[in-house]
Amino acid sequence: MHGYLPINPTSTSSIFYAFYEAHNSTLPLSQTPLLIWLQGGPGCSSMLGNLYELGPWRVTESLTLQPNPGAWNRIFGLLFLDSPIGSGFSVAATPEEIPKDQNAVAEHLFVAITRFVQLDPAFKHRPIYITGESYAGKYVPAIGYHILNKNANLGVSERVNLAGVAIGDGLTDPETQVATHALNAYYVGLINERQKNVLEKAQLEAVRLTQLGNWSEATDARSKVLTMLEDMTGLATLYDYTRKVPYREDLVEKFLNIAEVKKALGVNESFVYEVCSDVVGAALHADVMKSVKYMVEHLVRRSRVLLYQGEYDLRDGVVQTEVWVKTMKWEGIEEFLNAERKIWRVNGEVVGYVQKWKSLTNVVVLGAGHLLPTDQAVNSQAMIEDWVLQRGLFQNVYKEKSIFVV
Structure with a gap:
């Protein structure tokens, strides 16, 4: 399912979406979580996440599609949004309409998410988790914060059912x-x-x-x-200091410029697809160094927050995340910083580390760089599933203390 979600009643500006229903949900569909994925940049298309990282299909070097063994829609619905307008297949009616700050980004996303949920009555009560990586380390908190503020003034039937947010290898508090x-x-x-x-x-x-x-x-x-x-x-990329060649984002760009592919997606064949938009990047240039840490502080009190990083990322990796998390103003921060960092295993193999206190979880994923699901597809799938469903190391142990009366 794909198409456009209009975000402005007085112009043609709209956000492109691609949606994949859960492949094999363990819950009734009306209760099956919905994941929303936002790409970074600023100005990069979530079709990169879709076709190179965590969607059900991966573009190959021969520009064909092969199944992704670690797709995030295995048991969840998965929605990719090309945001802000002007990125990917999304349409900005005029350059002036492209957001210049996180509040404007969030306003557009709120309209798009609300419109998407209205497409099918079954979407209405499904818990929504907003996820993303890199510059979405700002988009994700911004839309999460916006939803909580909007929900406070909306009737129950109009609220967005936000259940949590997840930030991968994020730029969130740039100054630190x-x-x-x-x-x-x-x-x-x-x-x-x-x-x-x-x-x-x-x-x-x-x-x-x-x-x-x-x-x-x-x-x-x-x-x-x-x-x-x-x-x-002299590294090939700071996104993963072990790589000899950069990530192949160009494969997504080439694939999505094939006329038949655009036709199948309902996109005008004359549309020139760019994996990252310089125009959007320029519009948000002055936004880059502005912090959204206060939004994360708000979310961790009223929702659930997952932060995860690949161990080889030198741009927005483990060290870059830990340094701002330490400065969070949140009553649970001391307990979080003193919580045990547990060894995380998948199928008996050590794949990373999990540190958790109540609503805040941080995961370090071994053998991964910035585009973490590209490098560790199956482990990233295990991480997101266990975090959403609160299983294994991701479970909330505070709920489970029982008093036995003998």
Whole structure:
């Protein structure tokens, strides 16, 4: 199921969606969770997630499709949204309508999600989990926060049934995250102390500009830090320091520009599909260094939050996440930071680590980079399923304390 969700009654702006129903739900359909996936960028298409990461099909080098053994729609409904408008197959009637901040992104997404739920009465009561990676480390908290605020003023029948949010390898609190790259690369052994010192100076400049509220300059300063790190290390990609070649995002772009594919998706054949839009990236340029940590703090009190990272990601990975989580203003943060980091196994094999306290869970996934489901499909599927259903290491142990009267 695919199509367009109009987001503005006075223009043609609309969000493209692709939906896959649960392949083998263990629950009645009316109770089967719905996952929504948002891509990062800013300006990248969720068709990358769909056809290269976690959808039921993967594009091959020969531009054919093969089944994905770790698809996230095995037991859940899975909705991909090309957001913001102007990215992927989504339509921005005018460049001025493209969001310039997270509030505008969230407003559009709220309209799109509400419209999607209205497509089928069976969607109405299904629990919704909003997921995404990278720059969606800002989109996911923004729409989650927006939903909670909107729901407070809506009748029960009009509310969005938000059950939780999940952020993979996310940029969420850029000011603290940008200050980690030098030490991270140094301790991995990729740069020496002199290079570390040079990189730290560049990081401090990005922090300084952020604190001054010079947003565009701060974004440029962060880009400079990452470019310097690339130049120092010679890595194929900072998204996974073990890769000899970058991720093949180009395969998705080539596949979706095939005329028959566009026709099958109901997209105008003259539409030139780009996996990432420079126009959307430019519209959100001044937004990049703005934090949404306060939105996560709000969500962790009123919902459930999953953070997960691939161990090889140098851009938005384990170190970059831990550093901002430590600074969260939340009454459970001390307990979370002191919680045991448990060894996570799938089929008897060590695949990562899970740290959890009440509504907050953090997962480190071994053998994965930034596009984590691409690298560890089956383990990412096990993670999302167990977190949503609160199974295994992801269960809420607080519910399960029983008092036995002998």
